[in-house]
Amino acid sequence: MATATETGVKKNFLTGLKEAIAEEMESNPNLICMGEDIGALGGAFGVTDGLIARWGRERVIDMPISEAAIVGVAAGLCLNGKSVMVEMQFIDFISCGFDQIVNMTATYHYRTAGEVNMPMVIRGPAGAYGGGALYHSQMNEAWFANSPGIKIIVPSTPYDAKGMMKAALRNPDPVLVYEIKDLYRRRDLEEVLPEEDYIVPLGKASVRREGDDLTIVTYGQNVYHCLEAAKNLEKEGYHVEVIDLRSLVPLDEATIIESLKKTNRLLVVNEAPMTCGFAGEVLSRMSEKAFEYLDAPPARITRLDTPVPWVKPLELFVLPSVEQITEKALKLIKY
Amino acid sequence: MATTKTDPDQRHNEGREPAKLASDLLTADDYHELLKQLYMARYFDVRLIKEKKRGRLRGTLYSSHNQEGIIVGALYGLRPTDWISPIHRDMPAFFMKDFRSGWDNPERVGMTIEEVCGQVWGKVTSPGRARDNWSHIGSRAKKIIHSTSMLAGTIPAAVGVTLADRLNGLDSVAVTFNGEGSTAQGVFHEAINFAAVEKLPVITIIENNQWAYGTPTHYEYSLEDFARRADGFGIPGLVADGQDVLDVYNKVCQAVEFSRAGNGPSIVECKTFRSYGHGDHDDDRAEKYRPEEEVEEGRKRDPIAIMKKIMVEKGFLSPAEAAKFPAEGKGASEVTDEDFPPEVVAYLNRGVESAVNAPVPEAHEGGMWVFREEN
Ligand SMILES: Cc1ncc(C[n+]2csc(CCOP(=O)(O)OP(=O)(O)O)c2C)c(N)n1
Ligand SMILES: [Mg+2]
Numbered sequence: 001m002a003t004a005t006e007t008g009v010k011k012n013f014l015t016g017l018k019e020a021i022a023e024e025m026e027s028n029p030n031l032i033c034m035g036e037d038i039g040a041l042g043g044a045f046g047v048t049d050g051l052i053a054r055w056g057r058e059r060v061i062d063m064p065i066s067e068a069a070i071v072g073v074a075a076g077l078c079l080n081g082k083s084v085m086v087e088m089q090f091i092d093f094i095s096c097g098f099d100q101i102v103n104m105t106a107t108y109h110y111r112t113a114g115e116v117n118m119p120m121v122i123r124g125p126a127g128a129y130g131g132g133a134l135y136h137s138q139m140n141e142a143w144f145a146n147s148p149g150i151k152i153i154v155p156s157t158p159y160d161a162k163g164m165m166k167a168a169l170r171n172p173d174p175v176l177v178y179e180i181k182d183l184y185r186r187r188d189l190e191e192v193l194p195e196e197d198y199i200v201p202l203g204k205a206s207v208r209r210e211g212d213d214l215t216i217v218t219y220g221q222n223v224y225h226c227l228e229a230a231k232n233l234e235k236e237g238y239h240v241e242v243i244d245l246r247s248l249v250p251l252d253e254a255t256i257i258e259s260l261k262k263t264n265r266l267l268v269v270n271e272a273p274m275t276c277g278f279a280g281e282v283l284s285r286m287s288e289k290a291f292e293y294l295d296a297p298p299a300r301i302t303r304l305d306t307p308v309p310w311v312k313p314l315e316l317f318v319l320p321s322v323e324q325i326t327e328k329a330l331k332l333i334k335y
Numbered sequence: 336m337a338t339t340k341t342d343p344d345q346r347h348n349e350g351r352e353p354a355k356l357a358s359d360l361l362t363a364d365d366y367h368e369l370l371k372q373l374y375m376a377r378y379f380d381v382r383l384i385k386e387k388k389r390g391r392l393r394g395t396l397y398s399s400h401n402q403e404g405i406i407v408g409a410l411y412g413l414r415p416t417d418w419i420s421p422i423h424r425d426m427p428a429f430f431m432k433d434f435r436s437g438w439d440n441p442e443r444v445g446m447t448i449e450e451v452c453g454q455v456w457g458k459v460t461s462p463g464r465a466r467d468n469w470s471h472i473g474s475r476a477k478k479i480i481h482s483t484s485m486l487a488g489t490i491p492a493a494v495g496v497t498l499a500d501r502l503n504g505l506d507s508v509a510v511t512f513n514g515e516g517s518t519a520q521g522v523f524h525e526a527i528n529f530a531a532v533e534k535l536p537v538i539t540i541i542e543n544n545q546w547a548y549g550t551p552t553h554y555e556y557s558l559e560d561f562a563r564r565a566d567g568f569g570i571p572g573l574v575a576d577g578q579d580v581l582d583v584y585n586k587v588c589q590a591v592e593f594s595r596a597g598n599g600p601s602i603v604e605c606k607t608f609r610s611y612g613h614g615d616h617d618d619d620r621a622e623k624y625r626p627e628e629e630v631e632e633g634r635k636r637d638p639i640a641i642m643k644k645i646m647v648e649k650g651f652l653s654p655a656e657a658a659k660f661p662a663e664g665k666g667a668s669e670v671t672d673e674d675f676p677p678e679v680v681a682y683l684n685r686g687v688e689s690a691v692n693a694p695v696p697e698a699h700e701g702g703m704w705v706f707r708e709e710n
Contacts, residue, residue, distance in 0.1 A: 032502075058502060064532065069491045069525035076495015079475060082502070100522070103485050104492065110704045111483075113464040116475055117707040148705050172707040250709075 008192035013155075014184040016162035016193060017047050017123075021085060023197070024169040025055060031169065032077060034061045034070055035087030044089050045125055045184060067097035071122065075105045078118045085169060088124030091178060092138045105174050106149030117172045123165070125181035126154075127221055128271055128303070128319055132181075133310035139220065139272040139303075144176050145249055145281065151202055152248040154178040156223045158191050160246055163200030171202060180221045205252035207259070211239030213333050215259040217282050218269040219245040222320060226269055229325035238333055248278055253285060260290045265332045266298040269320050274302040296335035301328055357412065357588035358581045363651045369407060369580050370646065372434055373639050374679045376403035376427040377662055382683055383426075383455065384667035387615055392455060394468040397423040400610040400667070401578075404638035405542050408575075408583025409510055409603075411435055412591055415444040418496050418509035420480035420489045423470045423614075424542065425512045426451070430686075432479060438682065444477050448686035458693035465696055466704075480509075486517035490526040490539065497535045508536035508594045510587070515604075516547020516555055518564065527600060531568045536594030538587065539602045542577065544609035545633070548617070549624040562604035570600050577607030578636040581645065608633030610666070639663040 011019075025031055033051055035043065039062040042049030052060040063070045067088065074084040088094045094101070101122065108118045128137035144150045151173055155161040161179070168175040183189060208223060209230050216226045223244045230240040241259050245252065260266055266286055268279040279300040286298060304318040361369075380400050387396050399406065406428045410419070415436055421428035432445030446462060453460025454472050463472045463481070473481025480489050480496065493509040500507045517523060518541060530537045541561055545552055558564060565572025571593065575586040583605055590601040610633070612621035621630075640663040646652035662674040672680045 064525070064529055066525035066529060068522045069494070069529050072488070072491020072522060072526060073495040073498065073529060076480070076492035076497075077499045078495075079480065079492055080496040080499035082499050099485055099488065100491060103483060104488055107483075108481070109707055111463055111467045111471065112473065112481055112704075113466055113700075114704045114707070115462075116473075116481065151706070 008195065010190035011158055011193050012185050012187070012190050013158045013161045014045065014047060016158040017165050017179060018049065019193070020162045020165035020169065021048065022051065022054070024166055025051060025059065028083060028169070030081065031083045031085065032059050032061065033085045033087070034063050034074055036063055036065055036070075036089045038062060038087050043087055045181065047179075048087060067093055068100045071097040071100035072104060074120050075100065075108065075118060078105075078120050079108075079116055083119040083169065084121070086120060086122045088122060090136050091124040091126035091140065092135045094122070094124065094140065098143070101150070101174070102144070102147040106147050108149075109173065110149055118174045119172050120174045121165075121168045121171075121177060122174065123168075123177035123179055125184070126178040127180040127182055128308045128315060129221060130182045131310060131312060131315065132308070134307045137308035137315075139178065139270070141176070141178055141248060142272055142277050145278055146276070149174065150249065151175040152178070153202055153246060154180070154219045154248065155200075155246055156180065156183065156220055156244055158189060159193060160200050160206070162193055163198050164202065164246065166197075167199040167202050170199070175202070178220065182221055200246075203247045203250040203252055205255040206244045206246055207241060207255065208244045209240065209242040211241040212262050213238045213240060214265040214267060214329055215241045215243060215256065215263045216267045216269060216325070216329065217243045217245060217256055219248065220271065222269045222271055225320060225322050226325055228322045229329055232322070232326045233329055233333075236330075238330075240329060245282075251282075251285070253289065256282070256286060257290045257293070260286065260293045264293055264295040265335070266290075266294065267325070267329055267332055268298070268300040269302070269325055270300075271303050271319055273305045274300070275305050277302050296332045299328055299332060301325055356585050358585050363649075366642075366646050366649070366651045368435075369411060369584075370639070370642050371676060371679065372407045372411070372431060373403050373580060373642055374660065374662060374675050375682065376406055376431065377639060378675045378679050379427045379683055381667040381670050382687075384615065386687070393457060395614040395616055397426070397470070397614045398609075398611040399424050399427060401634060401637065402542055402544060402607045402609070403427070404580040404641075405512075405540065405577045405583050405605045405607060406431065408580040409512070409540055409587045411580075411584050412587040413510060414507065416478065416505070416507045417591075418478045418480060418493060418507060420482065420493045420509065420511040421470065422482055422486070422489075422512050422514065422517070424514065424544075426455075426470055428512065429470070429472060429479060432477065446472070446474060446477055446479065448682055449689040452683075452686035452690035453693055456690035456693070457695060458690050459696050460689060460693040464700060466700075478507075480511075487513060487520035487523040487526075490523060490537075493537050494526050494530045494535055497530075497537055498533065501535065506536070506595050508538060508591050510538045510540060510591075512540050512542060514547060515541050515543040515545075515552060515561055516550065518561065519555055527568050527570070527602070530600040531570050534597060534599030537600040538590045538594060539600065540587070541602060541604040542607060543604055544607045546609050546613070546625065548613040549621075560604060562602055565602040568600075570602065572602045572604065575603055575605045577605035578638045579641050579645075580638055581642070608636075610634055634664070637663040
């Protein structure tokens, strides 16, 4: 996908993120990083490793364990002309800063009639399947998708991780980045990244696999579950199209609708719980806008409406699986 | 009320002579200006109460009656380039910011009376085009942090703007206004703690009016002087008599000087009393929780009366002059325009007239400005 040079070194997802932030810090002297343990430690997962050595505490600020103040102070910095990258140590803890995100930051441009914008990226490790249990596994993007004024992205490849992070850091609006921590160091995803500066624009989905029997819309690490299911189905002679949304807000409806014109069948997969989840949003929008192209009832596979339990069998029980996706896909194709 | 058992100023004074009072440097003109500003804040409040009663305004009015000494005294201690973060009860602060540079000085770093009235009337002349109500306005250019409903919610932003200013080599300070009730919010502690760690120039003013809606202070916190909360942050906590505009001015100047010298934040507790119900919706039922005697007692120390008394003692005002414009001690239903200096009335009339004549924003604006960059 990338215009990668043949000779380059392959890099993982985390390196893509790291490079994006470091390069933007270099090119934008107004950019400030804030978060817990992001200085000498380099963040819990190492995404900010090396930043403090290069730019010092003036621009890389180790914050007290105060998620609300971190976001709120960042809002003040943005109000006064800075751009800020905020790290949530885990995206689960974002709830402690919720009010400052949805009521303070997300509304700023709206309530000031465009006077003040908030160039703020809030990013953090997210997602289940890794045994993180209730408070280190969440995908809580729906809370924020339901709060106007915040853009939300969920990259799934090293190329996108770097290009979308750079786009987010240059965006004039608040952008929430769900970094799937189980993808951070996955060897099989490593790829050569372009030497030159590039961005992946927000709001554009990516067709990860083409097919004309069924459209699966997904994002995050479920992309890989869906691609595996598609491979299984290929063996049985079915061609499944897999769309990686990458960006939830704004949502690339056009790419989904174009696909549905061809496949006439829709399955949406996400690892967040079902009720009022983003999968439901995709379903309802497509029911409204692409109903006439559909030959089967659109369906979704999500986490059960439960928290994410700790031990493996329980965790896998509540989350979407390749088997579930394959089975449901077949049903839709044969409908 | 003005005094406190622990010396609130001790941290400032450690190892040096007690600071000269900032007010010692004020001239007779300053005193007259401060008095006029007290009248202005009072008139704005009582006039809006009347307009509201006439049915000309929507939304809830949170009266600043009897608390004007805090707004006027604090603002008088600031430079034009300093930031403020007013809340629901500080409506006059939006247009009185930097009044010291001249009420009609076009260079003044504060909102105009037309803008603030435009906001109250919900017109296009509002700085936020009337997208949120009443005190929920602000201005980056005027260095007024846009207030929201979330109590204590803008303190972190005040910390953030000073951090940005410091990075840019500026020594401006930020003054946040807060009711004592809002201090129980987590974000209050988170923000001040970080300001203390970073030694950021943020002055937290507590307008301690003894009540948070229907809840008295002894259900809000367990301290005699709220200012002692500062000890837990390792920062100074000062106590001021909120009814004495000069005492507020002195304490705020002291805090500002401390901050500007790079010593970090402080808390200034200003003791005052809320004259009316929490908001005008609460006026008729506040007696459910607040005894009438307490209200009578609390209203006795009118900041206008106190300032006049001081000015007479200093010889800046003759007793006959002090008797002019007797707005002090009167409620909104008792005062008339004759109780105020005519220039004060004229100033507000200008704002009201402009607001009444301005159009309401067009309906489709409700769908605008969610994002700066729409995809
Ligand atoms: C976070 C939050 N909770 C509750 C409210 C509702 N509320 C508005 S004002 C108020 C009382 C505030 O009391 P205080 O901080 O002492 O300020 P005062 O009104 O006395 O000036 C309450 C409970 C709010 N605006 N924000
Ligand atoms: Mg109060």
